[in-house]
Amino acid sequence: MSVIRSAGLRGFRATVAELGGDAEALAAAAGLPAAALDTDDMLVPDTAVATALELAAHRLGCPDLGLRISYRQDLDMLGPLALAIRNSPTLAGVMECTARYLFVHAPSLSLGLEPDPYGDEHVVALRYEVRSDDLPAPVQGTDLGLGFVHRTIQRLVAPRYGLRSVELPYRPPAPLAEYERFFGAPVRAGRPAALLRIPRGLETRSLAGGDETLHRLAMAFLAAQTAGDGAAAAPRVRTTVRQLLGTAPPEIGVVAELLTVHPRTLQRRLAGEGTSFAAILDEVRREQAERYLTTTAMPMSQIASLLGLAEQATLTRCCRRWWGSTPTAIRRGRP
Structure with missing residues (x-):
C-alpha cells in the first residue's frame, strides 16, 4: 500500500465547495475518511486521493480542478521539509533535500533534474513523477503536483523565473490555453513525462531569505526522523x-x-x-x-x-x- 499525508488534500474542501459540490461525499465515494480533509497528518492511500480528485473533476464539470486546488496549497503542508526548503541556499539545494525527503510526505512521488528532452543545452528539465503500480499518471493529481511545484518556484525565485515549457504525459481534459494561462508558458500534451523545462543555471541561483543554521537543523531533524537501524x-x-x-x-x-x-x-x-x-x-x-x-x-x-x-x-x-x-x-x- 502506498500512502500520502492528508496534507496533499489541502484546498480540496474549499475548492469543491466553491464549485457547489459536497467534499465529504466525494471523499467517501473515493474511500477517504472525512477527517482527512481537515488535517495534515493522516496517512491515506494515494490511489484514494487520486480517485477523489478525478471524481470531483468529473462530477463538478471542472477539468482544471488540480490547478485550482494548487492555488490553495503552500510549502507549510510539507511539515519539517518546508523549513529545509525555505532555508536552502539555492534551488539545487531545494531539489537535493526534496529528492531525499519527499518520501516522508508521499513515498510514491519523486522530483528531480534531468537533461532537456529536446537537447537544448541552455535548458534543464524538472521531472515530477507519480510512481504507482495501481494507476497510470493521474491527470488531476499530476496537474496539482506540477502546479504546486511551479508556484513554489515562483515564491522562492521570482514570479517570472523563465519557464520554457510544460510537458504533460497525457491529453488534458481542459483546453491547453487554460494551462498556458496558469503556467505562463507553452504546454505540450502527450509527452513521455511530466516536466517543467527551466533555464540552466536557475538551479544554482542564490535564494534570498535563507538561514543556513535553520536549514542544517531541519535536515538533521529529517535525518533523525527517517533514520534506519540506529533509530528507536x-x-x-x-x-x-x-x-x-x-x-x-x-x-x-x-x-x-x-x-x-x-x-x-x-x-x-x-x-x-x-x-x-x-x-x-x-x-x-x-x-x-x-x-x-x-x-x-x-x-x-x-x-x-x-x-x-x-x-x-x-x-x-x-x-x-x-x-x-x-x-x-x-x-x-x-x-
Missing part, C-alpha cells in the same frame, strides 16, 4: 499508527511496510525497547479516544471507526478496560 522503533511506530488510524488497518504488517522493515524485525526491535506493537496500538487508541470523547461531539460509531475498531460495542469495552467507565460517561466528565 517505538516512537516511529507510535507516530505511524496515529496517522493510520481510521484510514487503513492498524496492523503490524502495514506499519512495517511503511517503515521499510520486515514485521518480525520490527517485533524484535520493539521487544528490545520493552514494548510491543499491540501495546503501542492500545496506547494510541486510548490517547485518541480520550481526545475525541472530550473535545468533539462526534457520534460514538464514528469515533470507533476512527480508532480502527470494528463496532461501537468494542469502543465501550475498551473504555471500560482503560478507565472503568463508558464512553458516554467519559464525554460527560467522570466524577
Whole structure:
C-alpha cells in the first residue's frame, strides 16, 4: 500500500465547495475518511486521493480542478521539509533535500533534474513523477503536483523565473490555453513525462531569505526522523499508527511496510525497547479516544471507526478496560 499525508488534500474542501459540490461525499465515494480533509497528518492511500480528485473533476464539470486546488496549497503542508526548503541556499539545494525527503510526505512521488528532452543545452528539465503500480499518471493529481511545484518556484525565485515549457504525459481534459494561462508558458500534451523545462543555471541561483543554521537543523531533524537501524522503533511506530488510524488497518504488517522493515524485525526491535506493537496500538487508541470523547461531539460509531475498531460495542469495552467507565460517561466528565 502506498500512502500520502492528508496534507496533499489541502484546498480540496474549499475548492469543491466553491464549485457547489459536497467534499465529504466525494471523499467517501473515493474511500477517504472525512477527517482527512481537515488535517495534515493522516496517512491515506494515494490511489484514494487520486480517485477523489478525478471524481470531483468529473462530477463538478471542472477539468482544471488540480490547478485550482494548487492555488490553495503552500510549502507549510510539507511539515519539517518546508523549513529545509525555505532555508536552502539555492534551488539545487531545494531539489537535493526534496529528492531525499519527499518520501516522508508521499513515498510514491519523486522530483528531480534531468537533461532537456529536446537537447537544448541552455535548458534543464524538472521531472515530477507519480510512481504507482495501481494507476497510470493521474491527470488531476499530476496537474496539482506540477502546479504546486511551479508556484513554489515562483515564491522562492521570482514570479517570472523563465519557464520554457510544460510537458504533460497525457491529453488534458481542459483546453491547453487554460494551462498556458496558469503556467505562463507553452504546454505540450502527450509527452513521455511530466516536466517543467527551466533555464540552466536557475538551479544554482542564490535564494534570498535563507538561514543556513535553520536549514542544517531541519535536515538533521529529517535525518533523525527517517533514520534506519540506529533509530528507536517505538516512537516511529507510535507516530505511524496515529496517522493510520481510521484510514487503513492498524496492523503490524502495514506499519512495517511503511517503515521499510520486515514485521518480525520490527517485533524484535520493539521487544528490545520493552514494548510491543499491540501495546503501542492500545496506547494510541486510548490517547485518541480520550481526545475525541472530550473535545468533539462526534457520534460514538464514528469515533470507533476512527480508532480502527470494528463496532461501537468494542469502543465501550475498551473504555471500560482503560478507565472503568463508558464512553458516554467519559464525554460527560467522570466524577
